[in-house]
Amino acid sequence: MARTIVVASGKxxxxxxxxxxxxxxxxxxxxxxxxxxxxxxxxxxxDVALDMEDRVVYDILDxxxxxxxxxxxxxxxxxxxxxxxxxSVKCGVSDKIKAARFAAITALLxxxxxxxxxxxxxxxxxxxxxxxxxxxxxxxxxxPHLSAVKDADRTARLLSTYDVRSVxxxxxxxxxxxxxxxxxxxxxxxxxxxxxxxLGALPESDLIGINALCGERGESARAYACLxxxxxxRSDRIYSPPDSRxxxxxxxxxxx
Amino acid sequence: xxxxxxxxxxxxxxxxxxxxxxxxxxxxxDETDRLLSGFFEYGKxxxxxxxxxxxxxxxxxxLLDAVRVKNLKLL
Ligand SMILES: Nc1ncnc2c1ncn2[C@@H]1O[C@H](COP(=O)(O)OP(=O)(O)OP(=O)(O)O)[C@@H](O)[C@H]1O
Ligand SMILES: [Mg+2]
Numbered sequence: 001m002a003r004t005i006v007v008a009s010g011k012x013x014x015x016x017x018x019x020x021x022x023x024x025x026x027x028x029x030x031x032x033x034x035x036x037x038x039x040x041x042x043x044x045x046x047d048v049a050l051d052m053e054d055r056v057v058y059d060i061l062d063x064x065x066x067x068x069x070x071x072x073x074x075x076x077x078x079x080x081x082x083x084x085x086x087x088s089v090k091c092g093v094s095d096k097i098k099a100a101r102f103a104a105i106t107a108l109l110x111x112x113x114x115x116x117x118x119x120x121x122x123x124x125x126x127x128x129x130x131x132x133x134x135x136x137x138x139x140x141x142x143x144p145h146l147s148a149v150k151d152a153d154r155t156a157r158l159l160s161t162y163d164v165r166s167v168x169x170x171x172x173x174x175x176x177x178x179x180x181x182x183x184x185x186x187x188x189x190x191x192x193x194x195x196x197x198x199l200g201a202l203p204e205s206d207l208i209g210i211n212a213l214c215g216e217r218g219e220s221a222r223a224y225a226c227l228x229x230x231x232x233x234r235s236d237r238i239y240s241p242p243d244s245r246x247x248x249x250x251x252x253x254x255x256x
Numbered sequence: 257x258x259x260x261x262x263x264x265x266x267x268x269x270x271x272x273x274x275x276x277x278x279x280x281x282x283x284x285x286d287e288t289d290r291l292l293s294g295f296f297e298y299g300k301x302x303x304x305x306x307x308x309x310x311x312x313x314x315x316x317x318x319l320l321d322a323v324r325v326k327n328l329k330l331l
Contacts, residue, residue: 129290146262146265146266146269149266149269149270150269150270153269153270154279157283158283161283161287161328179259182258182259182260183257183258183259184259184262185259185262185263185266186259189259189263190266193263193266193267193270194270
């Protein structure tokens with residue numbers, strides 16, 4: 001049985017799709033069997049982020065309407081054969097797939113994989129409901145901005161009414177230069193205010209801004225490796241860049 | 257703005273006190289609707305919502321004809 005994790009945020013554009021793609025690749029690079037589901041139905045993004053767009057043949061609507069099996073609709077990653085994607089539909093047909101049907105599709109994909117990661121749409125409407133109903137765990141993504149934190153907080157509260165067992169927070173686009181100068185709220189503090197477990201912090205990155213994927217080296221790759229460790233229960237270390245917090249980074253993470 | 261100031265602002269936005277959070281009622285209604293549509297015939301039977309303080313927050317019990325159908329935990 002796979003761990004079924006939904007990636008949600010409330011506010012749009014905070015990095016759900018980017019996180020789903022990179023976390024999926026990071027786990028797959030470790031040999032885990034990972035299936036990603038693009039639940040942002042009507043706005044396919046995950047295939048684009050994963051650079052799989054031109055290999056998409058079928059999508060989730062084909063599966064929902066019984067034209068093809070869920071397994072047949074999966075697109076395999078070029079670098080990691082154990083990483084697969086169930087693409088969403090390209091045009092606006094979002095209410096054709098009901099939550100129960102969506103949950104049934106994810107249940108079918110559950111067999112023989114380690115992780116099923118669902119990229120939820122922004123907002124807390126029916127698309128959110130559909131994505132969350134199918135999941136047992138949730139990652140809430142926010143940026144350090146006040147409006148994003150506020151929306152993430154609402155989403156976290158809403159999640160508590162679903163059958164989601166554990167909810168964790170990832171703070172994306174952290175500007176460590178500002179954190180170090182005392183001009184931005186550190187991720188640990190944001191999680192503390194939201195009363196959520198911090199699963200990870202991801203730095204602002206030009207690389208990600210340009211092509212969505214963080215690559216195998218560099219700051220973002222290290223941050224995703226930390227996040228994957230926490231998700232896999234191997235450590236509880238939250239990423240912080242060595243050069244900025246330096247020797248204090250170890251102590252910092254215990255302060256909050 | 258300094259981090260301390262920003263933190264304070266964030267804390268104020270996320271303030272949690274003894275009063276029920278904003279949107280609480282709508283959440284209960286949405287949730288009840290989601291839960292009941294399908295097997296509850298409106299107008300038949302007694303639907304009761306019971307609000308229970310849990311110390312850390314609130315829980316809502318949904319009862320149909322005095323039988324508990326579901327507990328919703330709310331932060
Ligand atoms: N750590 C980062 N550093 C720089 N840019 C980032 C980072 N994370 C995400 N972005 C950029 O932010 C934009 C939005 O990201 P993304 O599409 O992942 O957000 P989303 O939450 O999925 O949005 P939506 O709500 O529309 O689905 C993208 O252009 C992405 O490249
Ligand atoms: Mg997205």
